[in-house]
Amino acid sequence: MSESMYRKAGVDIDKGNQAVHKIKEMVSKMGVQEIGKFSGFFPLKKKIANPVLVSSADGVGTKLKIAFMSGIHGTVGRDLVNHCVDDILVYGADPLFFLDYIATGKVEPDTVSEIVSGILDGCVDNEFVLLGGETAEMPGFYQDNEYDVAGFIVGILNQKKMVDGKSIKAGDLLVGLPSTGLHTNGYSLARYIVFDQLKLNVDSKVDSLELTIGEELLKVHRSYLKPVKSLLAKNYVKGMAHITGGGFIDNIPRILPNGLSVQIERIWPVPPIFEFLVDAGKVSLEERFRVFNMGIGMVLMIDPKNLSKVEQTLQEQDEPFYLIGQVAEQKNTQRVLIK
Amino acid sequence: MSESMYRKAGVDIDKGNQAVHKIKEMVSKMGVQEIGKFSGFFPLKKKIANPVLVSSADGVGTKLKIAFMSGIHGTVGRDLVNHCVDDILVYGADPLFFLDYIATGKVEPDTVSEIVSGILDGCVDNEFVLLGGETAEMPGFYQDNEYDVAGFIVGILNQKKMVDGKSIKAGDLLVGLPSTGLHTNGYSLARYIVFDQLKLNVDSKVDSLELTIGEELLKVHRSYLKPVKSLLAKNYVKGMAHITGGGFIDNIPRILPNGLSVQIERIWPVPPIFEFLVDAGKVSLEERFRVFNMGIGMVLMIDPKNLSKVEQTLQEQDEPFYLIGQVAEQKNTQRVLIK
Numbered sequence: 046m047s048e049s050m051y052r053k054a055g056v057d058i059d060k061g062n063q064a065v066h067k068i069k070e071m072v073s074k075m076g077v078q079e080i081g082k083f084s085g086f087f088p089l090k091k092k093i094a095n096p097v098l099v100s101s102a103d104g105v106g107t108k109l110k111i112a113f114m115s116g117i118h119g120t121v122g123r124d125l126v127n128h129c130v131d132d133i134l135v136y137g138a139d140p141l142f143f144l145d146y147i148a149t150g151k152v153e154p155d156t157v158s159e160i161v162s163g164i165l166d167g168c169v170d171n172e173f174v175l176l177g178g179e180t181a182e183m184p185g186f187y188q189d190n191e192y193d194v195a196g197f198i199v200g201i202l203n204q205k206k207m208v209d210g211k212s213i214k215a216g217d218l219l220v221g222l223p224s225t226g227l228h229t230n231g232y233s234l235a236r237y238i239v240f241d242q243l244k245l246n247v248d249s250k251v252d253s254l255e256l257t258i259g260e261e262l263l264k265v266h267r268s269y270l271k272p273v274k275s276l277l278a279k280n281y282v283k284g285m286a287h288i289t290g291g292g293f294i295d296n297i298p299r300i301l302p303n304g305l306s307v308q309i310e311r312i313w314p315v316p317p318i319f320e321f322l323v324d325a326g327k328v329s330l331e332e333r334f335r336v337f338n339m340g341i342g343m344v345l346m347i348d349p350k351n352l353s354k355v356e357q358t359l360q361e362q363d364e365p366f367y368l369i370g371q372v373a374e375q376k377n378t379q380r381v382l383i384k
Numbered sequence: 385m386s387e388s389m390y391r392k393a394g395v396d397i398d399k400g401n402q403a404v405h406k407i408k409e410m411v412s413k414m415g416v417q418e419i420g421k422f423s424g425f426f427p428l429k430k431k432i433a434n435p436v437l438v439s440s441a442d443g444v445g446t447k448l449k450i451a452f453m454s455g456i457h458g459t460v461g462r463d464l465v466n467h468c469v470d471d472i473l474v475y476g477a478d479p480l481f482f483l484d485y486i487a488t489g490k491v492e493p494d495t496v497s498e499i500v501s502g503i504l505d506g507c508v509d510n511e512f513v514l515l516g517g518e519t520a521e522m523p524g525f526y527q528d529n530e531y532d533v534a535g536f537i538v539g540i541l542n543q544k545k546m547v548d549g550k551s552i553k554a555g556d557l558l559v560g561l562p563s564t565g566l567h568t569n570g571y572s573l574a575r576y577i578v579f580d581q582l583k584l585n586v587d588s589k590v591d592s593l594e595l596t597i598g599e600e601l602l603k604v605h606r607s608y609l610k611p612v613k614s615l616l617a618k619n620y621v622k623g624m625a626h627i628t629g630g631g632f633i634d635n636i637p638r639i640l641p642n643g644l645s646v647q648i649e650r651i652w653p654v655p656p657i658f659e660f661l662v663d664a665g666k667v668s669l670e671e672r673f674r675v676f677n678m679g680i681g682m683v684l685m686i687d688p689k690n691l692s693k694v695e696q697t698l699q700e701q702d703e704p705f706y707l708i709g710q711v712a713e714q715k716n717t718q719r720v721l722i723k
Contacts, residue, residue, distance in 0.1 A: 086436050106522060146441050
């Protein structure tokens with residue numbers, strides 16, 4: 046593959062090299078001895094009271110099929126890293142390190158280096174390290190030019206500062222931080238609507254969307270690390286839900302104390318890709334909030350008395366946000382009521 | 385699937401339930417708050433000086449194909465856990481927790497619970513916890529009744545006690561701990577010899593092997609945690625190599641200081657499965673020690689003055705071992721010379 050073809054495929058060699066350089070710089074700066082041989086090493090130099098390791102494993106799911114169809118392999122690594130970062134961030138954890146697992150039928154160095162370059166970009170963006178990983182060549186497991194990726198993250202927090210949702214009470218407000226698109230969820234339904242029902246392909250353009258179908262569906266799952274950390278530093282956040290598989294309906298109750306429910310007001314601008322999918326697929330209100338994030342990737346529960354300070358903190362960073370609902374006493378069986 | 389069919393398939397429901405019960409017991413005993421929702425939590429309660437986290441990611445590779453052919457899914461989880469334990473053990477790390485990633489085209493609860501039961505068994509055997517994991521349903525990625533698994537381990541050690549091989553010098557002895565079989569390496573070659581060349585199947589019996597081909601090839605990758613920890617406690621071990629992909633040839637140099645080589649004497653009883661494979665496949669001496677572990681899964685480098693104490697420690701635990709070689713000045717380009 047020539048360098049210009051790399052660029053066409055969305056990968057910038059210079060940027061890849063820069064990422065490797067950056068990660069090496071970070072690796073030494075963060076006190077990591079070396080990228081391991083049998084294992085990776087992460088010295089816990091920073092003292093933290095009541096330390097709790099927080100860990101999560103994730104994949105990218107069938108969003109990978111969009112990468113295969115588009116021939117773009119440089120973004121799924123960022124999806125993977127950011128998804129993992131957000132999954133530990135909901136408890137207030139700082140990411141320490143990441144490991145990847147890449148499995149493919151036949152290792153194509155170009156493809157693998159595109160994937161790893163995306164993972165490195167994700168680690169650099171979130172200012173933590175790639176400590177190791179495994180690239181498995183498994184003939185007969187994967188179709189030609191296909192692969193699977195999994196990521197593992199380890200973070201740390203002070204147990205006494207864990208954001209566990211226990212102090213959430215009726216009247217607390219829900220602040221929604223916008224998503225960039227589908228993130229890593231709802232791709233089985235989206236693919237069914239777009240490719241099976243509408244017979245479109247990744248290069249198709251539709252009126253309501255600025256980019257091609259493939260570009261819209263490959264938009265990178267964003268990390269909420271920076272805005273959320275700035276709020277956590279001031280103790281403004283009582284609980285958080287990362288809106289992934291299961292949408293609002295399944296994820297918000299994960300952090301909600303018993304006896305409470307939430308009412309969501311649909312006041313935020315839903316990104317056109319969701320409007321397009323739910324219209325074309327005739328997706329019911331309940332289903333769309335269970336399958337998709339509908340434009341909100343992270344929900345924060347805050348005390349109303351902190352609202353103006355939360356607003357100010359987010360505005361100072363040019364972080365868009367929406368006041369999307371409120372916590373209520375649980376009066377019926379529905380814990381998440383979409384109005 | 386009936387319970388008796390489960391048993392026939394090598395899975396014992398009672399044992400599975402026991403494992404779940406055991407792991408729950410361990411989870412509470414080890415101070416873990418709860419199996420996480422977005423993540424898992426591991427409080428670092430035990431104080432350790434100069435703490436370094438040691439982490440590794442692994443898969444089971446194409447050994448999974450033997451599991452698919454045999455319909456036995458309860459052992460690959462133990463392979464996965466033990467492989468990971470051994471990969472951090474070589475530096476002297478104690479395992480803290482494990483996460484798994486299981487990906488399949490369509491989630492078959494019976495198969496997934498067999499896999500997870502094996503992972504739990506592995507965690508119980510090594511006395512550490514399964515902290516979480518991801519089970520991904522990815523239609524169109526895997527063939528029917530097939531799957532991939534990856535594991536991720538985090539352990540800890542005192543940096544000043546890290547077994548880094550730096551003190552290894554000419555004259556040090558190599559102690560080999562026996563493997564149970566192929567462990568998780570060499571399956572592409574083994575499958576080629578057994579199924580493509582010899583046209584055997586997993587139920588085939590050959591004269592030199594006690595068990596069927598499938599049973600021989602599914603033997604579980606063993607953990608060396610117990611014997612190695614007993615030697616580490618007495619500071620008898622200068623360096624270790626886990627004999628995985630790359631065999632003796634690639635793995636021993638990982639821990640060997642520059643300027644040194646090792647000479648291996650083939651004095652241990654090579655298990656019949658390896659004799660069978662190298663005879664049938666006409667595998668050269670060099671290749672067999674690069675592809676297979678040839679009956680030695682872990683190599684320890686020790687000071688000759690500690691030999692009798694090492695022997696005594698291992699004998700007290702009924703752990704078989706072989707004195708398989710010696711460290712020498714590097715006189716030629718071969719760093720691992722098989723005599």
